Amino acid sequence: MPDTDHISVAIIGSGGAGALTAGNLLLEAASLAGWYGLLTRTIGPQIRGGEAAALVRLAKRPVNCLADRFDLIIGIDWLNANRFGGEIEVGPQSLVIGDPSGGDLPAVMAGARPRTVEVPIKDLAKAIPEGRPNMIALGLAAGLLGLDENVLSAVIDKRLADKGRKAIDAGNAAVKAGIAAASHLDLGLRLARPQPSSARRWLVSGNETTGLGAIRGGIRFAAAYPITPASEILEWLAPSLARVGGVLFQAEDELAAINMIIGASYGGTPALTATSGPGLSLMTEALGLATAAEIPVVVVDVMRAGPSTGIPTKSEQADLNIAVYGLHGDAPHLVLAPQSVSDCLFTTQWAVYLAEALQAPAVVLSDQFIGQAVVAIERPADLAFIGRRSIATPAAGTYKRYALAGGGVSPMAIPGTCGGQYTADGLTHNERGTPTSNENDHKVQLDKRRTKLEQFGYGDHWATVEGDGELAVITWGSVTGAAREAIDHLRGSGVEIRLIAPRLLLPVQPERFKAALDGVRRILVVEQSHGGQFYRYLRAHYDLAADVRLLNRPGPLPIRPSEIEQAIALWRS
Amino acid sequence: MSNVETQRICKPGDYRSDVKPIWCPGCGDYHVLLSFTRAFAELALLPEETVVVSGIGCSSRIPAYTSCYGFHGVHGRSLAVATGLKVARPDLTVVVASGDGDGYSIGGNHFIQACRRNVDLTYVVMDNRVYGMTKGQPSPTTEPDFDTALTPGGTGLSPFHPLVIALASGANFVARAFSGEPNETANILVEAIRHPGFSFVEVLSPCVTFRPDEREWKNQVHPAPVGATSDPAKAARRLMTDDGFNIGILYRGERRPYQAQIGPKSVDLSELEKDFTL
Numbered sequence: 001m002p003d004t005d006h007i008s009v010a011i012i013g014s015g016g017a018g019a020l021t022a023g024n025l026l027l028e029a030a031s032l033a034g035w036y037g038l039l040t041r042t043i044g045p046q047i048r049g050g051e052a053a054a055l056v057r058l059a060k061r062p063v064n065c066l067a068d069r070f071d072l073i074i075g076i077d078w079l080n081a082n083r084f085g086g087e088i089e090v091g092p093q094s095l096v097i098g099d100p101s102g103g104d105l106p107a108v109m110a111g112a113r114p115r116t117v118e119v120p121i122k123d124l125a126k127a128i129p130e131g132r133p134n135m136i137a138l139g140l141a142a143g144l145l146g147l148d149e150n151v152l153s154a155v156i157d158k159r160l161a162d163k164g165r166k167a168i169d170a171g172n173a174a175v176k177a178g179i180a181a182a183s184h185l186d187l188g189l190r191l192a193r194p195q196p197s198s199a200r201r202w203l204v205s206g207n208e209t210t211g212l213g214a215i216r217g218g219i220r221f222a223a224a225y226p227i228t229p230a231s232e233i234l235e236w237l238a239p240s241l242a243r244v245g246g247v248l249f250q251a252e253d254e255l256a257a258i259n260m261i262i263g264a265s266y267g268g269t270p271a272l273t274a275t276s277g278p279g280l281s282l283m284t285e286a287l288g289l290a291t292a293a294e295i296p297v298v299v300v301d302v303m304r305a306g307p308s309t310g311i312p313t314k315s316e317q318a319d320l321n322i323a324v325y326g327l328h329g330d331a332p333h334l335v336l337a338p339q340s341v342s343d344c345l346f347t348t349q350w351a352v353y354l355a356e357a358l359q360a361p362a363v364v365l366s367d368q369f370i371g372q373a374v375v376a377i378e379r380p381a382d383l384a385f386i387g388r389r390s391i392a393t394p395a396a397g398t399y400k401r402y403a404l405a406g407g408g409v410s411p412m413a414i415p416g417t418c419g420g421q422y423t424a425d426g427l428t429h430n431e432r433g434t435p436t437s438n439e440n441d442h443k444v445q446l447d448k449r450r451t452k453l454e455q456f457g458y459g460d461h462w463a464t465v466e467g468d469g470e471l472a473v474i475t476w477g478s479v480t481g482a483a484r485e486a487i488d489h490l491r492g493s494g495v496e497i498r499l500i501a502p503r504l505l506l507p508v509q510p511e512r513f514k515a516a517l518d519g520v521r522r523i524l525v526v527e528q529s530h531g532g533q534f535y536r537y538l539r540a541h542y543d544l545a546a547d548v549r550l551l552n553r554p555g556p557l558p559i560r561p562s563e564i565e566q567a568i569a570l571w572r573s
Numbered sequence: 574m575s576n577v578e579t580q581r582i583c584k585p586g587d588y589r590s591d592v593k594p595i596w597c598p599g600c601g602d603y604h605v606l607l608s609f610t611r612a613f614a615e616l617a618l619l620p621e622e623t624v625v626v627s628g629i630g631c632s633s634r635i636p637a638y639t640s641c642y643g644f645h646g647v648h649g650r651s652l653a654v655a656t657g658l659k660v661a662r663p664d665l666t667v668v669v670a671s672g673d674g675d676g677y678s679i680g681g682n683h684f685i686q687a688c689r690r691n692v693d694l695t696y697v698v699m700d701n702r703v704y705g706m707t708k709g710q711p712s713p714t715t716e717p718d719f720d721t722a723l724t725p726g727g728t729g730l731s732p733f734h735p736l737v738i739a740l741a742s743g744a745n746f747v748a749r750a751f752s753g754e755p756n757e758t759a760n761i762l763v764e765a766i767r768h769p770g771f772s773f774v775e776v777l778s779p780c781v782t783f784r785p786d787e788r789e790w791k792n793q794v795h796p797a798p799v800g801a802t803s804d805p806a807k808a809a810r811r812l813m814t815d816d817g818f819n820i821g822i823l824y825r826g827e828r829r830p831y832q833a834q835i836g837p838k839s840v841d842l843s844e845l846e847k848d849f850t851l
Contacts, residue, residue, distance in 0.1 A: 031851055204849040212845055221661045240845050245838030249660055252686040256653035259646065263626070263657030266644055267665065271657070289647050376851070415642040415658075415665055418621045423636045423643030434592055434637060435645075 003192040006059035008067045010088050011137050013076035015050040018134030023054020026141050029155045031203050031376035033148055034194040036062045039374045042087050043313050051080035060194040062377050064340040064481030068562040070094055071189055074137045076121055077102035086557055090114045095187055124177045130170035139178015144187040199378040206370035207232035209345035210300055214272050217352025218387035220246030221271040223260035225253050228312040229368040230302040233274040254279035258286040261297045266424055268414035270356055270387050274300040277319050284326040287361045291331040293424040296355035303367040305555040315368035316555030317477050317528040323363045324506055332450045334362035335506035339480035341375045347503055349385050356387030358452055370478045394419045400431040404444055408452025453507040462504040465516045469496035475526040476501055476534055479559055483526055486564035508541040523548045524567055530554035585610035592637045601752035601778030602632050605699055611759035623666045626655040631706050632672035632699035649679030652687040655694050660833050673700040677713040677733050688742035691770040692831045701780035709783035735775050736812045745770030745826040751794040752778040764822055770830035797821035
């Protein structure tokens with residue numbers, strides 16, 4: 001049996017059948033056994049009774065994207081699995097396990113002519129008191145992957161602890177039955193052992209690392225309105241902020257949420273909200289206020305497919321335009337995008353740091369894929385970016401909140417400071433903050449707010465720039481994972497491709513971009529938006545001076561590494 | 574606050590900034606500003622520990638005319654800004670200024686939610702039953718037959734009843750004042766600021782430019798015939814049946830104000846990672 005560096009497993013069932021639970025347990029057990037991995041879930045809009053699949057990729061090295069196809073597909077039932085369409089890519093080598101009573105294999109999968117076998121998943125579960133089919137499915141996967149039964153048992157003990165002894169015993173018995181059933185099957189692949197590592201390991205989602213990055217950066221106040229797929233950030237932050245002397249406040253809507261964090265930040269407390277596209281739309285007016293009144297705030301947008309309500313549970317990179325151009329007036333602000341689950345921590349923390357240092361709003365464009373993906377990774381390094389704004393301690397009567405001296409960042413008086421009283425205002429104002437409609441006051445304050453963003457030293461964190469070569473793949477956000485994997489694979493066959501993925505989207509960095517492009521003659525832009533928003537953004541702001549092609553597609557289908565490789569191959573031929 | 578500090582500020586004039594108001598001559602809001610300064614002086618508030626938050630409209634210009642910290646935000650969202658500020662900084666005195674358009678129309682939902690939440694804020698709405706800053710359109714409290722260019726022949730809509738809405742939504746203090754009586758208004762504001770939880774003060778403040786008929790208000794207002802009640806049912810009946818010109822404190826509730834559960838600050842952040850560690 002050939003060793004492989006990575007194996008992908010899909011566990012499918014109707015909503016409520018427990019496919020996601022089985023996937024989570026599989027990833028956790030494999031992580032404890034030393035592998036790395038990634039789990040994404042794909043679900044319909046229904047809370048119960050819809051379709052649900054856990055997509056688990058296990059590997060000997062950290063992975064940041066889904067693989068090109070699934071090696072093992074286990075259907076607890078196929079009732080609504082046709083709704084996944086092309087999201088679960090199947091090939092002739094794939095092994096598909098279905099229950100004889102689970103309905104027909106969806107045509108889109110059957111068409112790929114995979115190897116199929118029937119296992120009586122439900123009957124095996126019924127034979128065990130309180131046995132559940134999803135735990136049989138977990139046993140099947142574990143057996144085929146060669147996962148140690150004791151590790152699985154430890155994970156089940158831990159994760160089912162709150163359901164009681166009976167549930168734990170039933171879970172363990174069902175897993176054992178699944179492993180026994182798998183012993184008659186052949187996956188045709190064996191997952192290579194992971195490289196031994198003593199590094200501390202995390203099992204974590206991007207929404208959780210976003211929350212941790214926020215607190216590490218100094219956020220102590222959050223206000224938000226629930227929205228898919230951002231709510232996990234809020235649900236993680238609520239108890240976590242309380243543990244560090246902060247607070248999360250549930251607002252009545254996104255208009256209130258953004259204005260609440262502006263109020264808290266005006267009072268001196270670093271503040272954040274998290275939302276998705278529809279919420280960001282409602283927040284844009286107040287983002288302009290934060291720009292004009294120079295109040296630091298951070299807004300995390302976990303992007304989902306749009307426009308309008310779109311597909312709330314699925315990923316897309318189509319909020320770039322609103323984040324970059326959505327504010328009325330000339331409103332310089334910060335836009336950042338994390339590139340992986342691990343990078344959600346750094347980018348959010350950095351966003352807090354930048355917002356505080358520059359007294360400006362920062363929008364962080366995460367997406368459903370990295371927000372809700374759970375990964376087994378090595379603990380990310382601590383980076384010492386802690387938000388510290390310039391605080392004024394003025395003498396009474398002399399304070400100018402919006403003073404022009406000092407490169408655009410003017411010290412901010414915090415309520416409670418005697419002599420610092422001023423009115424923060426969205427009206428065009430003079431240096432003192434007094435409203436004015438004078439053309440010069442307007443221009444110099446516009447200059448001030450632009451200058452402070454332009455002159456700041458962002459350092460090397462502005463982008464990922466890797467590799468060499470005359471052909472560059474330029475991408476952003478979560479697609480960076482697939483692009484890097486494609487480039488790494490090509491490097492294995494001696495083809496050198498450059499990767500450029502800006503983490504800082506606003507303010508634009510023309511000088512740095514020019515340096516990153518030095519020697520590049522051809523560019524492939526890769527993004528998950530129908531309108532090519534990123535391509536147009538690059539065209540508007542950077543001198544690409546090279547032949548440029550675009551590989552783009554809307555959500556929810558992820559862009560897979562092999563598609564990027566094919567696009568590169570076409571370009572080179 | 575120390576005695577030295579309380580002695581530092583005592584005169585209403587000390588709470589005025591040098592910024593000249595943009596209001597029309599005769600606007601009721603001048604008197605509301607005067608009442609603010611008198612109330613602040615009576616309470617011996619320190620200007621640096623007092624924040625006046627507002628939205629958009631003529632009345633919302635008031636923060637910059639005080640010597641306190643001020644926040645003049647976007648239209649309709651003053652209560653959200655003030656809520657975030659007060660929850661994060663419970664040590665500050667936060668007074669919110671609004672108008673009938675800002676507070677009852679574009680900001681209507683925030684009004685309801687703020688009453689319900691009962692954060693310790695004082696919400697002062699200067700009601701002139703018209704959009705003054707955009708030149709005379711009807712607001713939620715405008716009479717149905719008020720003829721305007723935007724609504725020829727009037728809106729035909731019943732006016733919104735802010736005090737009843739406040740009471741029904743859970744406001745902890747409900748009062749009506751008249752700008753033409755700045756001493757009485759200041760007294761009401763003092764009580765409103767002192768009262769814990771969300772205090773709502775509707776101030777009838779004439780717009781002499783677009784509603785010259787409101788000059789008559791000075792002849793229509795009268796003290797409420799009975800004192801404040803803490804019984805919401807009684808207050809509701811009185812509010813529903815009064816003539817709209819009863820002046821005074823009409824309801825004093827006993828609800829506990831919102832208190833954020835904020836833990837101690839000195840926690841090792843590495844504790845938070847434990848959730849993630851395998």
